[in-house]
Amino acid sequence: MSSLDSLPTPAALIDLDRLEANCAWMSRRFSELGVALRPHVKTHKIPAIARLQVLGHDAGVTVSTLAEARAFTEAGFDDLCWALPLPPARADEALDLAGQVSLCLLVDHPRTAGLLEQAAAQAGRKVRVRLELDCGYGRTGVRASDPGSLALARQLRDSPNLDFEGLLTHAGQAYGARDIGQIGQIAALETRAAVGFSQALRASGIEVRVVSTGSTPTCRRGRDFQGVTEVRPGNYALFDLHQAAIGSCEVDEIALEVLASVIGVYEDRVVLDAGALALSKDAGASHAGLRGYGMVLDLQRRELPLELVSLSQEHGIAQGDPGDLQPGDRVRILPNHSCLVTALHPVVWGVREGRVVESWSPVRGW
Amino acid sequence: MSSLDSLPTPAALIDLDRLEANCAWMSRRFSELGVALRPHVKTHKIPAIARLQVLGHDAGVTVSTLAEARAFTEAGFDDLCWALPLPPARADEALDLAGQVSLCLLVDHPRTAGLLEQAAAQAGRKVRVRLELDCGYGRTGVRASDPGSLALARQLRDSPNLDFEGLLTHAGQAYGARDIGQIGQIAALETRAAVGFSQALRASGIEVRVVSTGSTPTCRRGRDFQGVTEVRPGNYALFDLHQAAIGSCEVDEIALEVLASVIGVYEDRVVLDAGALALSKDAGASHAGLRGYGMVLDLQRRELPLELVSLSQEHGIAQGDPGDLQPGDRVRILPNHSCLVTALHPVVWGVREGRVVESWSPVRGW
Numbered sequence: 123m124s125s126l127d128s129l130p131t132p133a134a135l136i137d138l139d140r141l142e143a144n145c146a147w148m149s150r151r152f153s154e155l156g157v158a159l160r161p162h163v164k165t166h167k168i169p170a171i172a173r174l175q176v177l178g179h180d181a182g183v184t185v186s187t188l189a190e191a192r193a194f195t196e197a198g199f200d201d202l203c204w205a206l207p208l209p210p211a212r213a214d215e216a217l218d219l220a221g222q223v224s225l226c227l228l229v230d231h232p233r234t235a236g237l238l239e240q241a242a243a244q245a246g247r248k249v250r251v252r253l254e255l256d257c258g259y260g261r262t263g264v265r266a267s268d269p270g271s272l273a274l275a276r277q278l279r280d281s282p283n284l285d286f287e288g289l290l291t292h293a294g295q296a297y298g299a300r301d302i303g304q305i306g307q308i309a310a311l312e313t314r315a316a317v318g319f320s321q322a323l324r325a326s327g328i329e330v331r332v333v334s335t336g337s338t339p340t341c342r343r344g345r346d347f348q349g350v351t352e353v354r355p356g357n358y359a360l361f362d363l364h365q366a367a368i369g370s371c372e373v374d375e376i377a378l379e380v381l382a383s384v385i386g387v388y389e390d391r392v393v394l395d396a397g398a399l400a401l402s403k404d405a406g407a408s409h410a411g412l413r414g415y416g417m418v419l420d421l422q423r424r425e426l427p428l429e430l431v432s433l434s435q436e437h438g439i440a441q442g443d444p445g446d447l448q449p450g451d452r453v454r455i456l457p458n459h460s461c462l463v464t465a466l467h468p469v470v471w472g473v474r475e476g477r478v479v480e481s482w483s484p485v486r487g488w
Numbered sequence: 489m490s491s492l493d494s495l496p497t498p499a500a501l502i503d504l505d506r507l508e509a510n511c512a513w514m515s516r517r518f519s520e521l522g523v524a525l526r527p528h529v530k531t532h533k534i535p536a537i538a539r540l541q542v543l544g545h546d547a548g549v550t551v552s553t554l555a556e557a558r559a560f561t562e563a564g565f566d567d568l569c570w571a572l573p574l575p576p577a578r579a580d581e582a583l584d585l586a587g588q589v590s591l592c593l594l595v596d597h598p599r600t601a602g603l604l605e606q607a608a609a610q611a612g613r614k615v616r617v618r619l620e621l622d623c624g625y626g627r628t629g630v631r632a633s634d635p636g637s638l639a640l641a642r643q644l645r646d647s648p649n650l651d652f653e654g655l656l657t658h659a660g661q662a663y664g665a666r667d668i669g670q671i672g673q674i675a676a677l678e679t680r681a682a683v684g685f686s687q688a689l690r691a692s693g694i695e696v697r698v699v700s701t702g703s704t705p706t707c708r709r710g711r712d713f714q715g716v717t718e719v720r721p722g723n724y725a726l727f728d729l730h731q732a733a734i735g736s737c738e739v740d741e742i743a744l745e746v747l748a749s750v751i752g753v754y755e756d757r758v759v760l761d762a763g764a765l766a767l768s769k770d771a772g773a774s775h776a777g778l779r780g781y782g783m784v785l786d787l788q789r790r791e792l793p794l795e796l797v798s799l800s801q802e803h804g805i806a807q808g809d810p811g812d813l814q815p816g817d818r819v820r821i822l823p824n825h826s827c828l829v830t831a832l833h834p835v836v837w838g839v840r841e842g843r844v845v846e847s848w849s850p851v852r853g854w
Contacts, residue, residue, distance in 0.1 A: 130577070130578065130581075130854060131575060131577070131854070132854060164801055164802075186801060186802045187802060206751065206761065206802055206803070207751040207752050207759070207815070208751070209497065209749045209751050209761045209815075209816070210749075210815055210816035211496070211497070211749060211816060212496065215496075230752060231752065231753060231815045233814055233815050233816070234751075234815045234816070237815075237816065261752075261759065261800065261803055261805060262751070262752045262759050262803065294800070383575045383576070383577060385572065385573040385574070385575050385600075385628070386573050386596060386597065386628045387597060393573070393627065393628050395572065395575045395854075398768070398770070398828055399828070399831055400854075402764070402768070402769060403768055403769040403770045403771070403828065404764070404769045405769070405771075434627065434660070435530055435552060435827050435828065435831075436530075436552045436553060436572055437572070437627055437628065439627060448599055449573070449575075449576055449597045449599050449600045449603075450575070450576035450577060450599070450600070450603065461801050462764055462765070462769065462801065465765055465801075465832075466831075466832075467853070468852050468853040469853070486834050487833070487834040487835070488496060488497070488498060488761075488766075
């Protein structure tokens with residue numbers, strides 16, 4: 123289609139060689155381990171990229187919103203897991219969709235379980251559910267140590283219109299790791315927590331078919347998946363500086379960049395036309411030494427001595443020696459957090475060998 | 489249309505009574521001062537809201553992207569100022585648009601000025617330009633003390649295809665103020681810097697018709713606009729917690745909220761279905777005591793004892809005593825930074841007396 127010189131900026135670029143290598147690596151790994159890979163698509167929200175993620179081993183995908191679930195259904199995906207505790211008011215919409223496609227919902231509260239059973243009974247449709255377990259992240263999910271958790275699993279199992287599949291957990295604390303060693307420890311803990319709770323449920327006579335774990339860091343660097351039936355990493359398709367900072371990937375595996383133009387040159391800084399609406403205000407992994415809002419490279423991918431210290435809505439302020447940069451020159455910015463960047467862009471461009479060869483529109487809204 | 493109970497969440501709501509009062513206040517103030525108000529529309533990117541901002545005194549609007557400029561042209565606005573230093577590669581597109589509407593461009597570098605003059609000559613079209621002055625913010629703009637600044641003004645004035653109107657500055661450092669007193673000092677400095685440089689240019693024989701200043705804090709709390717011909721505040725239409733924290737508005741003037749649902753209830757927190765893609769990761773005015781990613785209110789707008797400490801892509805983690813909150817309950821979240829929130833939402837809802845009566849789609853992209 124066109125070259126990087128002619129694309130209007132700011133522009134989100136995905137390097138197709140890196141993307142394909144990232145997807146193939148994860149698919150190969152879990153195929154060798156005999157664990158189903160159900161990739162999360164929230165990082166890109168683009169069906170064509172999800173197809174690369176499930177190539178050769180289609181085990182369905184994981185979505186973060188009902189809007190993604192609808193769009194991926196339309197795009198032909200037929201097995202979806204919505205990995206957010208169900209907002210009770212969306213139960214009817216979810217059940218409608220469950221009439222078109224195999225959809226699995228997430229529950230971690232008896233009230234939500236009761237409302238979903240009611241709605242499913244009313245809709246005359248049985249729906250798949252999983253119980254979310256908190257394996258130490260402290261965001262959502264029940265704790266294995268809480269006696270109510272076993273009661274909730276029993277409630278789900280005994281709800282006539284719910285098909286209780288098993289457990290889902292996410293060791294989001296891996297994003298707070300400092301290195302590969304810490305990621306490995308968290309991955310081991312994630313497996314132990316999920317498998318342990320599944321054994322406790324089975325010991326209480328509750329069938330558990332699915333034990334679903336996994337984040338990009340733990341799936342990339344973890345070693346022990348014994349007893350896990352499914353993993354749900356997502357970010358690995360693109361990676362980002364946060365993942366590189368904690369040891370989850372190398373910088374040269376990052377497949378997403380924001381192409382930006384220099385619009386101002388000053389003694390101690392340049393200003394780029396990529397601000398908070400092109401890069402997000404995610405400060406990334408400051409605990410792991412990440413500084414600023416992205417890494418600024420030239421078009422040949424050499425790092426420039428500039429630190430992206432501040433973002434206004436449409437301005438990116440890159441402090442440092444401008445060297446011979448001039449207004450109109452172009453740079454590549456590696457983002458801190460790919461998931462938030464792709465969602466901001468109406469169009470994402472697929473690039474191979476410096477040529478723009480694809481374009482996609484990520485799903486939007488809820 | 490519908491009530492707040494039936495709207496899918498997360499949802500961006502604009503309170504129309506507050507919006508109208510905010511717009512009327514700023515219009516009245518600058519009409520009394522005899523200064524043109526050219527509101528910035530980047531906070532909402534919605535033509536219908538901009539119409540309220542220019543009601544009774546239409547002096548054109550300010551835009552942050554070429555996409556806004558195009559959409560507002562289509563919506564009937566005929567006098568636009570693109571308040572970002574022109575990215576040279578967008579000159580042709582800007583000149584095309586300048587053939588349909590009165591468009592003013594911003595320049596702060598001789599190279600950009602030269603490229604724009606070339607492009608305008610080639611297009612056979614004269615275009616309005618302003619010189620951006622840095623009044624201490626340190627983002628973009630020339631410094632009055634730099635001898636090159638006078639030379640650049642002269643270059644713009646002498647470019648046959650550029651219509652040099654005058655100066656534009658933005659005291660963005662007002663967002664770093666701690667109180668009304670500091671905002672007042674920065675506002676005085678902004679006026680002094682812009683008027684002072686305009687006098688220097690005039691003393692050198694360069695005509696300066698426009699002296700454009702203004703941010704929401706300085707336009708709300710500043711007192712001295714002597715010599716200023718135009719101001720460009722924008723955020724004041726909606727306000728947000730950052731503005732309230734620095735003394736630019738009261739909390740009950742904030743017209744934008746994000747309606748969210750409780751999806752998880754735990755001992756020490758609740759989790760909401762509004763995460764980074766509904767609220768942005770803007771941490772707001774921590775220097776002015778702002779904590780967390782927004783203020784959580786119940787539907788009657790009473791503050792809840794919850795601090796929105798962390799945002800994942802679709803989860804908002806609100807720490808504190810859940811009280812009697814249950815999954816499915818709804819809350820209102822006042823955002824830290826309205827400009828970044830509206831841009832994230834495919835639809836923004838206009839609400840009057842608890843009823844949804846309007847919906848708009850903010851302009852997107854670049």
